[in-house]
Amino acid sequence: MSGCPEFDYLLVVPHLRVQNANAVSSPLTHGFPSMTAFLGLMWALERKTRAAGLDLAFNAVGVVCHDHQEQVSDGGFVNAFRLTRNPVGKDGKTAAIVEEGRIHLELSLVFAIYSERWLQDPDASAADIATVTKLLDAMRVAGGSLIPRSGSGWSRHKPYAIAMTGSEGDRQTQFRKAKMRMLPGFTLVARDDLLDKRHAELTADNPSASRLDAWLSLSRINWRYEAPGADAASTDKAAWKHDRAGLGWVVPIPFGYGALGPTHAPGTVTNARDATTPFRFVESLYAVGEWISPHRLHTPEQMLWYADSRPDDDIYRCRNDFHAVPATDVAALIANLE
Structure with missing residues (x-):
């Protein structure tokens, strides 16, 4: 898939409290659940809404972590x-x-929605959102249990939909308001560009360095000792320095699965969870992500994650369209929006 699927609405379910979510996101990483868990939640929720008679297509999902x-x-x-x-x-x-x-997590979920019914009858969205919220409350999020909404504090955290059907300027205005409502918090985006950059830096010194070496290098804090400048007039002093300056909150993440063998016919693998679906053995694939504040995003596509499965290439992965924007381009973008 070349880009984020089309959508006409953003359905925001703010400040969900999740208890005992899975913190082991892969065999090599821990902490925040994998984005594959939230894509699975999105698909399960879509099936439930279809069964309830709603005309909603869930095409992508974004997650903002508040606590x-x-x-x-x-x-x-x-x-x-x-x-x-x-x-x-x-x-x-x-x-x-x-x-x-x-x-334990406090999350805001952002679903990219396409619905012909909402386009034809915008007033129908209120009843559908109430149904979606009721269905979601009965589901697990990344293996964790949702704490029921209660108390006066939750009244200002009601789910809402954002129409993204106008002009580009209208879309930017609506998204600017929405992302400010998600503060304080952080959203996870893909930073494959940092992995490519670190791999190029490593191969400059060691041509045999692999992308795994680059991923491990970005997964830790690397310290190096810098001697004082050779010039007698230099004021630089010897010091230990790390390579995290300017990187931001960069973390190793799993982003999908790679096939280990061929696809097996349904029911031919003993103890498979689903006997009606083809089965395939896979292993985790890894990349680099970054936690950033939502106010730094310029488009909703930069927040959203979507599936990019390529069975012929033995890859089942999540994808995110975040691209770091240079400061000069950001200034120009803001000037065009004002």
């Missing part, structure tokens, strides 16, 4: 997950501990 609390020990240099002790087995012996990472 998080990973369930880990807070003492010592190395943190460990806070695990639960399960009840004893039938034989009276202690059950084995299965390490599970959990995290």
Whole structure:
């Protein structure tokens, strides 16, 4: 897929509280759930809305995190997950501990919606949003449970739809208002460009450096010792410096799956979860993401994630169309919008 699917509305479900979401996002990363979990939530919600008789197509999803609390020990240099002790087995012996990472989250979900009904009858959106919210409240988010909305504080966090059907200027105005309502918070965007840049830097010194080396380099803080300048007049002093300056809040993320073998016919793989769908063994694919404040986004497409599955190429991945804009281009963009 060459770009984000078309949509006419943004459905914003603000400030959802999720308890005990999955914090183990892949075999190599932990913390915030993988974006594949939110795409799965979007598809499951779309199926439920279709079953309820609603004419809604969910084409992409964005996530804004307002608060998080990973369930880990807070003492010592190395943190460990806070695990639960399960009840004893039938034989009276202690059950084995299965390490599970959990995290409490406060999220705003942004769904890219296409609906012929909303285009023909904009007043119908209010009833549909109420139905979608009711369906969503009964679902799990990244394996976590939604805490029911209650109290006077939730009255100002009602779900709402943003029409993106006008001119480009109208779309920018509507999105500018919406992203300010999502503050304070941070949204995850893809930064494949940083991975390409770091790989080029590594290969300049070591031609055999791989993209895995570049990903690992971006996943940690790399310190180096810089000697004082050779010039006698130089005022530079020897110091340890790291390579995170100017990078922002960059994190390693899983962004999809790569096939390990051919596709198997439905029902031919023992213990498969779904016996009516073709089955394929896969492994996680990794990239680099960045947490940024929503007010730095210029278009809704920069926030949204969508599926880009290519079975013939053995790839099932999530994609995001964020592109870093130079400061000079940002000034020009703001001038054109004013």
